Amino acid sequence: METVVFALLNGVIYGLLLFMLSSGLTLIFSMMGVLNFAHASFYMLGAYFAYTLMEGSNFWIALFIAPVLVGLAGMVVERYGLRKVHARGHVAELLFTFGLAYLIDEVVKIFWGRTAVNYKVPELLDFPLFTLYGAQYPAYRIFILLVAILMLVALWYLLRRTRAGLIIQAALTHPHMVGHLGHNVPMIFMMVFGAGCALAGLAGVIGGNYFITDPAMAVQMGPIVFVVVVVGGLGSLEGAFIAAMLIGLLQTSAVSINASLADIFGFLGLAGTSEVGGITIASMAPMLPFLLLVLVLMVRPTGLMGDREV
Amino acid sequence: MRSTRTAVLAAAVSAIAVTAAHADTIKMAFIDPLSGAMASSGEPALQSFMLAAEHINANGGVNGDDIEIVPYDNKVSPKESLVQLQKAIDSGARYILQGNGSSVASAIIEAVSKHNARNPGEEVLFFNYAAVTPAFTNEACSFWHFRFDAHTDMKMNAITDWVAKRDDIKKVYIIGQDYVHGEAVAAAAVAQLKEKRPDIEIVGNELHPLAKVKDFTPYVQKIISSGADAVITGNWGQDMTLLVKAAADAGQKIPYLTFYGGSNGAVAALGEGAIDTLYQVSEGVTNLDASPEQYAMIEEYKQRFPQYDYYYDRAFTTLEMFDAAAEKAGSVEPIAVAKAMEGLEVQAAYGPATMRAEDHQLQQNLFVTTVAKDQKYGVDNTDLGWRLVDGGAISAEAASTPTTCKMERPE
Numbered sequence: 009m010e011t012v013v014f015a016l017l018n019g020v021i022y023g024l025l026l027f028m029l030s031s032g033l034t035l036i037f038s039m040m041g042v043l044n045f046a047h048a049s050f051y052m053l054g055a056y057f058a059y060t061l062m063e064g065s066n067f068w069i070a071l072f073i074a075p076v077l078v079g080l081a082g083m084v085v086e087r088y089g090l091r092k093v094h095a096r097g098h099v100a101e102l103l104f105t106f107g108l109a110y111l112i113d114e115v116v117k118i119f120w121g122r123t124a125v126n127y128k129v130p131e132l133l134d135f136p137l138f139t140l141y142g143a144q145y146p147a148y149r150i151f152i153l154l155v156a157i158l159m160l161v162a163l164w165y166l167l168r169r170t171r172a173g174l175i176i177q178a179a180l181t182h183p184h185m186v187g188h189l190g191h192n193v194p195m196i197f198m199m200v201f202g203a204g205c206a207l208a209g210l211a212g213v214i215g216g217n218y219f220i221t222d223p224a225m226a227v228q229m230g231p232i233v234f235v236v237v238v239v240g241g242l243g244s245l246e247g248a249f250i251a252a253m254l255i256g257l258l259q260t261s262a263v264s265i266n267a268s269l270a271d272i273f274g275f276l277g278l279a280g281t282s283e284v285g286g287i288t289i290a291s292m293a294p295m296l297p298f299l300l301l302v303l304v305l306m307v308r309p310t311g312l313m314g315d316r317e318v
Numbered sequence: 319m320r321s322t323r324t325a326v327l328a329a330a331v332s333a334i335a336v337t338a339a340h341a342d343t344i345k346m347a348f349i350d351p352l353s354g355a356m357a358s359s360g361e362p363a364l365q366s367f368m369l370a371a372e373h374i375n376a377n378g379g380v381n382g383d384d385i386e387i388v389p390y391d392n393k394v395s396p397k398e399s400l401v402q403l404q405k406a407i408d409s410g411a412r413y414i415l416q417g418n419g420s421s422v423a424s425a426i427i428e429a430v431s432k433h434n435a436r437n438p439g440e441e442v443l444f445f446n447y448a449a450v451t452p453a454f455t456n457e458a459c460s461f462w463h464f465r466f467d468a469h470t471d472m473k474m475n476a477i478t479d480w481v482a483k484r485d486d487i488k489k490v491y492i493i494g495q496d497y498v499h500g501e502a503v504a505a506a507a508v509a510q511l512k513e514k515r516p517d518i519e520i521v522g523n524e525l526h527p528l529a530k531v532k533d534f535t536p537y538v539q540k541i542i543s544s545g546a547d548a549v550i551t552g553n554w555g556q557d558m559t560l561l562v563k564a565a566a567d568a569g570q571k572i573p574y575l576t577f578y579g580g581s582n583g584a585v586a587a588l589g590e591g592a593i594d595t596l597y598q599v600s601e602g603v604t605n606l607d608a609s610p611e612q613y614a615m616i617e618e619y620k621q622r623f624p625q626y627d628y629y630y631d632r633a634f635t636t637l638e639m640f641d642a643a644a645e646k647a648g649s650v651e652p653i654a655v656a657k658a659m660e661g662l663e664v665q666a667a668y669g670p671a672t673m674r675a676e677d678h679q680l681q682q683n684l685f686v687t688t689v690a691k692d693q694k695y696g697v698d699n700t701d702l703g704w705r706l707v708d709g710g711a712i713s714a715e716a717a718s719t720p721t722t723c724k725m726e727r728p729e
Contacts, residue, residue, distance in 0.1 A: 010539075010543055011539070011540075011543060014535075014536070014539045015536065018533075018535055018536055018539075022533070117353065122352060122353035122354070122357050122361075123353075123357040123358050123361060124355075124357075124358060124556070126583075126586075136567075136569055139569070141542075141543065142542055142543075143538070143539055143542045143568040143569065143570070144567070144568050144569030145568075218533075219533055219560075220532060220556065220560065222354070222355060222556075223353065224353075224354045224355055228530070228532070260536050263526075263536040263537060263540070264536050264539065266540075288524075290524065290526075291496060291525060291526070291527075294527050294530055
């Protein structure tokens with residue numbers, strides 16, 4: 009029972025963090041039709057910006073300013089980089105974001121060094137909130153949960169209940185028509201790109217100090233975010249949400265399962281002493297998202313909720 | 319115009335020729351992670367070697383020659399290490415320093431043996447300062463490899479001796495990194511506990527991916543629900559820090575018996591929760607009694623590299639022993655140095671250190687330490703420091719284990 013409760017709690021938090029990261033990516037994809045390889049780099053920038061801002065001020069200021077700065081950086085990238093490259097087609101755009109990811113990596117290493125920085129959880133939230141089955145649960149995790157839910161609701165409200173959301177949705181699918189109606193479509197694209205990056209930045213701000221802030225965080229997070237977006241269906245926010253939760257729960261609960269492959273497939277004659285049979289589910293946890301990716305692409309090439317082929 | 323250019327070129331060429339003719343530096347290639355998740359283990363080691371080299375150079379060098387430590391970043395990848403090793407050998411390094419990751423060390427031992435077989439007269443020696451898989455000085459031993467750190471079985475002996483004395487420990491959880499080192503630690507722990515305390519139940523024996531886990535909370539919750547009284551881990555680098563961080567967040571208050579609790583950031587992550595819960599076994603800690611020179615060295619290290627603490631004492635022992643061996647051999651040629659090093663004894667900071675000739679395993683004192691307040695030297699910029707536990711000093715003889723090594727030696 010306690011295993012299930014903890015796996016659920018941790019899985020939901022990790023899943024929401026993943027969604028925060030991938031929602032921006034999937035929005036940007038629906039808009040430009042191109043996967044932004046540098047997306048996880050904006051997540052890293054968020055964490056580093058917050059770390060630097062915290063030195064001069066405090067966490068709460070960093071929580072608001074850092075995502076804005078990341079968003080601004082995203083807008084600059086869109087306005088002066090992607091938009092120029094856009095004319096040369098998707099391959100050029102893809103290569104551009106690919107190069108950008110490496111560029112941001114190196115810049116981070118030059119400014120903040122090659123090792124992890126000491127980006128700490130704010131003292132105000134650094135206490136155990138409650139005790140569950142003998143284990144304390146840190147308040148900061150619940151804070152992550154709250155911020156993520158707040159963001160989720162705000163995003164949903166913005167896209168589904170406001171006029172701005174209406175125009176954005178229209179611009180995503182019918183940019184020319186929206187342009188003819190007198191809206192500044194390039195401007196909308198720039199804003200959406202900036203907002204997507206800001207969301208990734210926010211994930212970095214609240215995730216960077218809970219996990220670890222080092223130059224490798226973008227490279228390590230990148231593949232998972234792509235899995236979320238592809239499994240959910242490219243361009244689908246709902247899909248990204250479902251996929252993020254699925255992967256979050258899958259990964260955290262797998263770690264707590266002690267069973268080995270032999271226990272599950274024993275009826276097929278797989279022995280626990282054999283090389284394959286001895287593999288435990290827990291040790292397979294890092295592989296599961298990618299297994300899910302392959303399976304989903306085989307069964308449903310559009311992803312869970314998407315309407316276009318990858 | 320043209321003649322000026324020629325003159326400049328000639329001057330430049332002759333300058334290079336002069337430097338080459340002197341050849342008064344001994345290049346030592348340091349191949350370890352200097353970026354990424356494990357750089358917090360590689361960087362302080364590099365700094366320790368550099369400081370040790372500076373001191374030897376300032377005291378007249380090695381037979382009059384200067385040591386130069388050249389860093390190569392291997393990102394803890396055996397494949398990348400072999401590329402860097404070739405680069406290092408091509409640039410004239412005849413001595414290789416590496417320690418972080420037995421998977422890497424194993425690749426280097428093999429590559430160095432091949433290189434030496436194919437290039438007689440240009441041999442390369444490998445000084446391993448931290449890769450502790452026992453095989454390297456047992457069944458897989460090599461004449462070209464010297465280990466300056468106590469290996470897994472030796473360190474585990476110290477840990478299990480401590481556990482054997484604690485009657486309140488009935489259940490032990492073993493967690494480690496999923497590669498040859500983690501496996502060796504788990505195997506040693508299981509075998510030794512069975513022998514010393516057959517009543518202890520091993521409630522968990524788990525391996526997690528190396529340098530990939532960002533959040534150890536699920537693992538810690540597993541440990542808590544297993545009801546363990548103590549945890550044994552061989553984790554190092556980020557895997558050490560994040561594991562104890564998750565344990566601290568969960569409010570866990572059981573002893574963590576570690577090889578590398580001294581990893582940068584582990585004490586800071588635990589804060590006062592580290593007192594009497596974090597234990598490590600190592601070749602020395604700064605708060606042991608030592609000579610004034612050693613205290614001066616510790617202080618110089620902290621002053622020069624404020625981000626880290628004096629931790630890699632064995633780096634200093636390594637170069638000291640190299641210096642002594644080269645002097646004894648009257649040469650800095652690898653084979654002569656290797657032969658001189660066999661059986662050599664030097665006075666390290668925390669006791670005598672002898673290089674056992676039959677397997678090239680350094681025999682040195684080991685110390686079981688834990689975290690306490692108000693020590694001479696704090697770590698991680700906190701007021702917490704390492705102190706010796708009662709009966710925690712283990713002499714080199716007691717720490718020693720027999721070897722199965724059958725070494726092939728060059729003529």
